[in-house]
Amino acid sequence: MTLREFQERIIAIYGVRDRRRGTDATFRWLVEEVGELARAVRTGDAASLDEEVSDVLAWSVSVATLAGVDLEAAAARYASGCPRCGRIPCECPLDVPA
Numbered sequence: 001m002t003l004r005e006f007q008e009r010i011i012a013i014y015g016v017r018d019r020r021r022g023t024d025a026t027f028r029w030l031v032e033e034v035g036e037l038a039r040a041v042r043t044g045d046a047a048s049l050d051e052e053v054s055d056v057l058a059w060s061v062s063v064a065t066l067a068g069v070d071l072e073a074a075a076a077r078y079a080s081g082c083p084r085c086g087r088i089p090c091e092c093p094l095d096v097p098a
């Protein structure tokens with residue numbers, strides 16, 4: 001599945017509900033899912049990690065869609081390497097967030 005296909009699938013599944021909920025409330029759900037992912041990372045439970053990464057991915061797509069962001073275009077920013085230093089692998093100083 002390409003990123004475009006994934007975004008279209010998430011829109012098909014949740015688009016109506018996401019638009020009804022709105023960008024701010026959908027973003028708050030994403031943050032809640034990130035919190036659940038944080039707990040999964042802390043416990044290291046493999047099944048929980050798979051599920052929470054999947055949920056964060058889906059909610060990120062919902063927020064992107066509501067905000068008018070095309071996933072393919074967003075991913076293309078990394079196509080030639082690190083957007084900051086342009087290298088593969090990244091050679092930015094470790095204290096600079098990716």
Ligand SMILES: [Zn+2]
Nearest residue numbers: 082085090092
């Ligand atoms: Zn870099």
